Amino acid sequence: xxxxxxxxxxxxxxxEVKATRRDSRMPIxxxxxxxxxxxxxxxxxxxxxxxxxxxxxxxxxxxxQFIGIKSSWVLGGLTLSMLLMIPVSLLMGRLTDKVGRKPxxxxxxxxxxxxxxxxxxxxxxxxxxxxxxALVLANSITLGILEGAQPAFIxxxxxxxxxxxxxGIGREISSVLGGGLSPxxxxxxxxxxxxxxxxxx
Numbered sequence: 001x002x003x004x005x006x007x008x009x010x011x012x013x014x015x016e017v018k019a020t021r022r023d024s025r026m027p028i029x030x031x032x033x034x035x036x037x038x039x040x041x042x043x044x045x046x047x048x049x050x051x052x053x054x055x056x057x058x059x060x061x062x063x064x065q066f067i068g069i070k071s072s073w074v075l076g077g078l079t080l081s082m083l084l085m086i087p088v089s090l091l092m093g094r095l096t097d098k099v100g101r102k103p104x105x106x107x108x109x110x111x112x113x114x115x116x117x118x119x120x121x122x123x124x125x126x127x128x129x130x131x132x133x134a135l136v137l138a139n140s141i142t143l144g145i146l147e148g149a150q151p152a153f154i155x156x157x158x159x160x161x162x163x164x165x166x167x168g169i170g171r172e173i174s175s176v177l178g179g180g181l182s183p184x185x186x187x188x189x190x191x192x193x194x195x196x197x198x199x200x201x
Contacts, residue, residue, distance in 0.1 A: 007126035012033060031158070038157045045105070045154060045172055048147045051093025052112050055199065056138040059186045063196060067124055069131060077132040081139035085147065088140050101153035108145030115142050120196035 031039060057078060064074040094102045115138055122134035189198040 047178035051182035074150030079133035084140035
């Protein structure tokens with residue numbers, strides 16, 4: 001991150017706005033007043049991805065203990081899936097430059113819905129290669145698509161001079177509500193129904 005900040009120039013778009021526009025005294029108020037729909041869109045995009053990623057990452061550890069799968073299998077699979085997410089995210093980011101942000105993000109969102117039930121079926125099999133396959137399918141591929149499309153897609157929703165404030169508001173609120181609450185909701189569903197099916201739904 002430090003290397004990128006020091007060596008990569010600001011975009012021409014941002015440099016132009018910085019040179020011609022004075023800083024906003026109240027950027028959060030300005031972004032909420034001028035771009036409420038865009039802030040809600042950022043919130044929605046981050047909410048869905050954040051909720052799913054915390055279920056695929058954090059809840060999978062609790063679920064695996066509930067069904068008696070070795071922690072080392074899940075932790076190893078999570079580590080592998082996170083490493084494989086890097087090239088998938090980079091590839092998907094490049095793909096958004098060619099086909100557009102929205103189609104790639106939509107493909108990732110649809111994939112997430114389609115993967116939910118098979119994910120828990122594979123994870124619950126108790127077979128090592130299926131556990132690893134579940135984690136790679138959900139994290140590396142599905143979340144990798146969303147993670148690759150999200151940065152450019154979300155930042156381009158807002159005007160350049162308000163991007164930082166708008167992204168911050170939408171991202172932080174959705175992280176708390178989507179990412180923070182989803183493992184708790186999933187755990188409550190598992191405790192009540194003794195099954196991952198309601199979590200997948």
